Amino acid sequence: MTGQIGGSVGASARKASSTIFGRLKQRSEFLAAAKGTRLHEAAFSLQARTRTDETDTRGRRFGLTVTKKTGNSVERNRIRRRLREALRENMRGSLIESPACDYVIVARRECLSIGFADLTQTLGKTLARIDQRLARKPKIPTAD
RNA sequence: CCAGUCGGCUGGACGGCCGCUGUCGUAAGACAGAGGAAAGUCCGGGCUCCAUGGAGAUACGGUGCCGGAUAACGUCCGGCGGGGGUGACCUCAGGGAAAGCGCCACAGAGAUAGAACCGCCUUGGCCUCGGCCACGGUAAGGGUGAAAAGGUGCGGUAAGAGCGCACCGGACCUCCAGCAAUGGAGGUCGCAUGGCAAGCCCCACCGGGAGCAAAACCGAAUAGGGGUGACGAGAUGCAAGCAAUUGCAUCGGGCCUGUCUUCCAGGCUGUCACCCGGGUUGGUUGCUAGAGGCGAUUGGUAACAAUCGUCCCAGAGGAAUGGCCGUCACGUGCAGGUGCAAGCCUGCGCCAUACAGAACCCGGCUUACAGGCCGACUGGCAUU
RNA sequence: UGGGGGAUAGUUCAACGGUAGAACUACCGACUCUGACUCGGUCAAUCUUGGUUCGAAUCCAGGUCCCCCAG
Numbered sequence: 001m002t003g004q005i006g007g008s009v010g011a012s013a014r015k016a017s018s019t020i021f022g023r024l025k026q027r028s029e030f031l032a033a034a035k036g037t038r039l040h041e042a043a044f045s046l047q048a049r050t051r052t053d054e055t056d057t058r059g060r061r062f063g064l065t066v067t068k069k070t071g072n073s074v075e076r077n078r079i080r081r082r083l084r085e086a087l088r089e090n091m092r093g094s095l096i097e098s099p100a101c102d103y104v105i106v107a108r109r110e111c112l113s114i115g116f117a118d119l120t121q122t123l124g125k126t127l128a129r130i131d132q133r134l135a136r137k138p139k140i141p142t143a144d
Numbered sequence: 145c146c147a148g149u150c151g152g153c154u155g156g157a158c159g160g161c162c163g164c165u166g167u168c169g170u171a172a173g174a175c176a177g178a179g180g181a182a183a184g185u186c187c188g189g190g191c192u193c194c195a196u197g198g199a200g201a202u203a204c205g206g207u208g209c210c211g212g213a214u215a216a217c218g219u220c221c222g223g224c225g226g227g228g229g230u231g232a233c234c235u236c237a238g239g240g241a242a243a244g245c246g247c248c249a250c251a252g253a254g255a256u257a258g259a260a261c262c263g264c265c266u267u268g269g270c271c272u273c274g275g276c277c278a279c280g281g282u283a284a285g286g287g288u289g290a291a292a293a294g295g296u297g298c299g300g301u302a303a304g305a306g307c308g309c310a311c312c313g314g315a316c317c318u319c320c321a322g323c324a325a326u327g328g329a330g331g332u333c334g335c336a337u338g339g340c341a342a343g344c345c346c347c348a349c350c351g352g353g354a355g356c357a358a359a360a361c362c363g364a365a366u367a368g369g370g371g372u373g374a375c376g377a378g379a380u381g382c383a384a385g386c387a388a389u390u391g392c393a394u395c396g397g398g399c400c401u402g403u404c405u406u407c408c409a410g411g412c413u414g415u416c417a418c419c420c421g422g423g424u425u426g427g428u429u430g431c432u433a434g435a436g437g438c439g440a441u442u443g444g445u446a447a448c449a450a451u452c453g454u455c456c457c458a459g460a461g462g463a464a465u466g467g468c469c470g471u472c473a474c475g476u477g478c479a480g481g482u483g484c485a486a487g488c489c490u491g492c493g494c495c496a497u498a499c500a501g502a503a504c505c506c507g508g509c510u511u512a513c514a515g516g517c518c519g520a521c522u523g524g525c526a527u528u
Numbered sequence: 529u530g531g532g533g534g535a536u537a538g539u540u541c542a543a544c545g546g547u548a549g550a551a552c553u554a555c556c557g558a559c560u561c562u563g564a565c566u567c568g569g570u571c572a573a574u575c576u577u578g579g580u581u582c583g584a585a586u587c588c589a590g591g592u593c594c595c596c597c598a599g
Binding site: 023024025030063064072073074076077078081082084085086088089112113114115116117 | 162163164183462466467468495499500501
């Protein structure tokens with residue numbers, strides 16, 4: 001994922017500038033994040049890991065997982081959009097000192113029923129907690 | 145007014161703040177941005193690539209009353225026939241059972257060249273004189289079954305029987321109406337010849353394969369690929385040579401693919417040298433102007449077609465089309481008021497809207513769907 | 529995207545179109561001082577909606593769910 005993908009990086013950088021944060025797309029990235037630290041809430045589970053590559057300057061990246069068990073496509077779309085909006089609320093202004101971390105949010109059905117203010121608040125608190133935990137043990141033994 | 149049948153439409157509206165995708169623009173910004181089913185993927189096409197050759201056969205799959213519409217269809221329209229409903233209307237895979245094979249359990253005497261179990265009757269015999277036996281006749285009655293050899297009635301008879309007659313139902317022939325399915329009329333025959341083909345099958349018609357992850361272009365490393373040339377290699381014959389072997393000529397063989405067969409076509413069946421070239425990941429195209437929408441006119445019973453005018457109406461790609469708030473409409477729950485009641489008004493609440501999210505594009509089918517609106521028609525009641 | 533298969537007792541499987549059966553499980557009883565083993569008995573089912581047929585688990589359509597294969 002170097003050199004040749006320059007055009008693609010440009011595209012994703014443009015996307016990152018507009019969405020404040022980067023995205024996870026590859027299956028291997030999701031699997032790597034699943035081996036990291038986890039926290040569980042009623043509406044979602046949060047998985048996170050610190051990227052070990054020092055030259056990587058892309059900052060925080062997020063991935064969303066909404067499995068087919070949670071509902072039909074309308075409900076899954078709605079969950080994804082609510083979570084994305086909640087992330088956008090939380091990440092506003094915190095772009096500058098962003099650690100090189102990958103986060104994966106695994107959604108549950110409760111994302112549909114709880115209020116949007118609650119969802120945003122809970123997500124912010126959980127992100128702060130998992131950042132503390134990652135700072136406590138910065139290196140993850142498993143290589144990516 | 146009540147009950148019902150059929151068809152069509154709609155499927156929240158307006159505004160504010162913060163975002164996402166595309167197009168245009170130097171920029172600011174402007175404009176556009178899910179559905180009737182986008183769903184299931186059940187059919188039919190377009191499009192792209194491959195095979196596209198000649199002949200034939202056998203499979204396989206599908207469709208199945210008749211006529212029409214259509215690019216095509218298993219779709220739609222009209223008609224016919226069977227069944228249901230008082231009716232509007234609904235429903236039907238609705239060709240062929242004397243081409244053949246197969247099956248029809250249990251029950252029953254008997255289940256498809258197959259009939260006498262009980263019963264009824266004539267004659268004869270026996271005797272205890274109202275019973276038994278024998279030879280026959282008989283499908284009216286009983287019983288079994290989903291189905292028992294046309295049905296009902298009258299006559300007839302020893303008892304019966306299409307044995308005779310009437311009506312109904314069949315079969316065949318002729319005529320008439322209709323493009324046809326089919327319907328009607330007349331005549332002849334007293335009329336043995338089930339059911340199942342959504343069992344095998346027969347008949348008629350249709351069907352090349354794969355799918356946008358198709359396909360094209362750009363394109364890094366590595367492995368592999370193609371072309372040309374040289375050499376080598378199977379069988380047979382000839383020549384040279386004691387022989388190993390060598391040279392020349394001719395003929396091919398094996399495997400795979402094209403559904404099968406016969407031809408036929410293509411590929412593979414060694415090494416080296418030179419040249420060409422570039423799987424997958426990634427990017428771009430394909431990608432939305434189309435059997436397009438809307439309106440009018442004309443033709444047609446209709447499905448639909450033709451002509452004219454007008455409009456441009458999503459293009460994402462781990463997948464945009466959103467989040468929050470306010471007002472209103474509608475719905476619903478609770479409480480209160482009014483009213484005989486239906487209902488109406490006020491306040492508060494609802495994740496405040498059913499089913500559900502484009503993935504190349506169209507025509508259908510099927511399935512899901514809160515609430516609302518419109519039209520046509522039928523039956524009943526009341527009034528005039 | 530294309531193709532194939534399946535759904536039967538609580539579980540695993542059978543069943544020519546003609547009374548849905550077996551094993552394990554559960555329950556009851558017998559045997560035993562008690563339990564296990566063994567023996568006997570009982571309960572329990574055709575995914576769903578229609579159609580063909582005298583009759584459907586079986587045949588044919590529509591739906592729901594699950595599994596497998598190829599790319």
